[in-house]
Amino acid sequence: ILGLGALTPVASSRPVRLEARGAPGAALQILSASLEVERPLAPTSPSSSTFPPPVLPSFERGPWRSILSDTEWVVRGGDGAFEVTDDGTLVGTSRPGTPNTYFTSTETFDDFDLTFDVRVDERLNSGVQIRSEVDGGFEERRGQPLGFQVEIDPSDRAWSGGLYETGGRTWVQPLHRRPYARRAWRQGAWNHYRILCEDDRIRTWINGVPAADLHDATRLDGHIGFQVHGVADVAEPLKVEWRKVRLRPLSR
Secondary structure, rough: OOOOOOOOOOOOOOOOEEEEOOOOOOOOOOOEEEEOOOOOOOOOOOOHHOOOOOOOOOEOOOOEEEEHHHEEEEEOOOOOOEEEEEOOOEEEEEOOOOOOOOOOOOOOOOOOEEEEEEOOOOOOOEEEEEEEOOOOOOOOOOOOEEEEEEEEEEOOOOOOEEEEEEOOOOOEOOOOOOOHOOOOOOOOEEEEEEEEOOEEEEEEOOOOOEEEEEEEEOOOOEEEEEEEOOOOEEEOEEEEEEEEEEEEEEEE
16 A cells, blocks of 8 residues: 555454554555464574573582593493593594494483583594493493483584484484584584583583483483494594583582
8 A cells, every 4th residue: 555654563363453544634544354473483593692501590500520530430332442631631532343432430410511622533423421321230341321422423414412312212302403503513623512401401502502402301310421433344543532521510
């Protein structure tokens, strides 16, 4: 309609009236209809305000711990190699003909805030187990983990930060519908992870970008394990490195 001012609908599920006024003396056209105006979607790009997220008020934050040095670790699963260097970096190295290998905490953790930087050979898959147990019991040297794994995926699929249930349902939160998380990975560089476990909720961030957000009460505590993935018959040693590994327990 010529000569009308701007129309500004208000988001509502109730009938709304749109009134347009023309020049003095012109007829008024009043439209009344039951219009469902869709509210704007949340921004599709991540905001810096999402990192770090607030810890829920009902949790108390404990002190930060350097868990690679202040708790005991053992190797479970295959025969991949692990070494903690003088500067506190954990280096995992693949070996041919052996299954996945895990540098596993003897201590168990329930609610916590875990951060680290990771760098991995682009030909090697990896991950970090959380809230996990060892198949056959913790003393089983060849036991594989049962529990959630936060993915480290330098492949073109780019599901780093996604959640996989090892020994269970496999992918519980892949990232095929989270393009910004998939683009957050920096190939060949150090990538910063944050893993926040609060009751039945697990959230992950990669380089400050939200990735997984899962509610699942099936596993509420367990061991942490750093993975060197099996490489079949690839003879060349492939490495994954973790540095600045810190954990802060959360309690009620």
